[in-house]
Amino acid sequence: MIVVNPKSCNATGGQTGACLPIFTCATKFAGTVKGKCSLGLGECCVFERSCGGESAGRVTYFSSSASDATTAPACSLTLTKATNTCQLRVEMPTLELAEPNAEGLCEQQYLEVTGAGGAEPLKICGKNSGQHLVVDTRGAAGPFTVSVINSQANPGTSWNLEVEQVACDSPNLAPTGCDQYYLEASGSVKSFNYDTAAATPTQPDGNPGSRHLQESYTICVKEGGSGSCGLEWTPAAGEDYAFTLTGYLIPDPLIPLPIFRTATDGLCPFTDHLVIPEGLVRGEANPSTVFCGSLFPEAVTSPSYRVTVVANNGEVADNDIDNRGFHLLYNQRSC
Known part of the structure; x- marks a missing residue:
């Protein structure tokens, strides 16, 4: 049989x-x-589900195919928790939502996952096709809700998501505390809503607002086994804005400093930054932990497989103009 x-x-x-x-x-x-x-x-x-759909499947596809998906106050998928589930992994083959406001806050339209308990859920908006999100569900009975919230009609936006209920014994289960979990030995990591083009919303002075979402979260990379001793991080080649978390990035003859510049640790006031534990900049003797500014070093090595994104919700107050987030590459380091 x-x-x-x-x-x-x-x-x-x-x-x-x-x-x-x-x-x-x-x-x-x-x-x-x-x-x-x-x-x-x-x-x-x-x-396959759209607005108002329910599923108990291990994998469910959630799309904007419903006629009112981008106009209803909320378009939601409700998931009954599958047996032996410890996490949700939301893959985003297509996620093209309304941009954040000039402060980098998602107000007009955003994706969120609720029902798992814990910290306030991340709000994700803007251009995020190819991204993913991990939500820990250990200790939560469900149901879980994956929703796109519309505070107004958002024609022209769309999404097609693959939502997996990850088993507790899966080899791809993310470590506790990870909001993203990259499974390949090497790859590319972009902040949510990163793009090489400037944002459409503008600051009070008329300059482009922030693409960098004001959300704090942790990025993790799957360890490569006994032969791997951490990661090397480098900026994406050919992109001037590949690391732009802080700074006034509009040319101004009254500002003599370079527009794109690097800052670490004590040179970073409390503003948007990355935390890379024991991050050693190529050519330097002492490691750093906090990386901000608008230019990533040539390379940073770290024994850790985590990077934490920290946002302070103060783009205008910090005079952070035309920041677009980051696009970094990682590779496993051999021991």
């Missing part, structure tokens, strides 16, 4: 579904059959 695997299957179109007995996908679980599984004895059932 062949047992149908209820956990996962590869559906057509690259999606992930649940392998269920024939004739149960649509009638019992409101899913869509997208292929066969278990030697043809099961159906690969994909759960």
